[in-house]
Amino acid sequence: MNAVLxxxxxxxxxxxxxxxxGFGALWGSFLNVCIARIPRGISVVRPPSHCxxxxxxxxxxxxxxxxxxxxxxxxxxxxxARFGAxxxxxxxxxxxxxxxxxxxxxLDPAPVPLGVRVARYVVYFAFAAVLVVLTFIDLDTxxxxxxxxxxxxxxxxxxxxxxxxxxxxxxxxxAASGYLAVxxxxxxxxxxxxxxxxxxxxxxxxxxxxALLGWQALPPIVFCASCAGVVVSxxxxxxRARRPSAPRAAEAASVPTQSLRRSEVPFAPFLAASALGxxxxxxxxxxxxxxxILGG
Numbered sequence: 001m002n003a004v005l006x007x008x009x010x011x012x013x014x015x016x017x018x019x020x021x022g023f024g025a026l027w028g029s030f031l032n033v034c035i036a037r038i039p040r041g042i043s044v045v046r047p048p049s050h051c052x053x054x055x056x057x058x059x060x061x062x063x064x065x066x067x068x069x070x071x072x073x074x075x076x077x078x079x080x081a082r083f084g085a086x087x088x089x090x091x092x093x094x095x096x097x098x099x100x101x102x103x104x105x106x107l108d109p110a111p112v113p114l115g116v117r118v119a120r121y122v123v124y125f126a127f128a129a130v131l132v133v134l135t136f137i138d139l140d141t142x143x144x145x146x147x148x149x150x151x152x153x154x155x156x157x158x159x160x161x162x163x164x165x166x167x168x169x170x171x172x173x174x175a176a177s178g179y180l181a182v183x184x185x186x187x188x189x190x191x192x193x194x195x196x197x198x199x200x201x202x203x204x205x206x207x208x209x210x211a212l213l214g215w216q217a218l219p220p221i222v223f224c225a226s227c228a229g230v231v232v233s234x235x236x237x238x239x240r241a242r243r244p245s246a247p248r249a250a251e252a253a254s255v256p257t258q259s260l261r262r263s264e265v266p267f268a269p270f271l272a273a274s275a276l277g278x279x280x281x282x283x284x285x286x287x288x289x290x291x292x293i294l295g296g
Contacts, residue, residue: 024098025065028091035136053081065091097128119162131272138268144201156212166214174210178218179203202267209275217278225270233265
């Protein structure tokens, strides 16, 4: 059966990858809608896509992912208002993730049944899409909406049964421990300092990841996200502290450490990137961790 499947998929690999990229770009257009509307409590279905400046409904031929942005040079056809480059970025990123998920899981050379290949593509692409939405919402608002994270924990726990990945027990423990670990750290930090540190939204995001990938995935995800967060965030925060935009700039610049200590940094983008890295390269990550622990 797998030999027959390989014979069928062989000549279709390139067209299938192109199709998966286009499919991902189409979903990327919808993800842009989710990123813009969900934090505002607006329906993602109505009203249809329209220019926020002039209110004109965007026609289908002006709503082709990536291409329309390039052809119109990032502007509204009617009023000339500029659209953010992030629209095209999200579409391109989602197209790339769709292609990567398809290449890694649907075209897996291992003897995997066709049904499992399809299930893995659907579940893991949906997982990547949710992480994209949460990443950009966190960058915009520093919040992770419960309307996304809580249902996603249930959906991805159920989806894990179809992928043949982590056991249900490992996934159940991952969902529980992901949230509880952040809750304990966040509450401890709050009671010790009187300020919020990690948001509970990060705990729900880790629960979402653990519900699909299992508890074993959480330590390397948190470790890699923390390292990346420090490397990226510390220079950015120092730059902000030294170049404040408030009227009392001179006074603020004299105490950069205080500004640094009280600055908020969205952690979801680092967690999302680490989770995707684990999804695609978890075998290598596990080997690396074993080598570190065993000293080999």
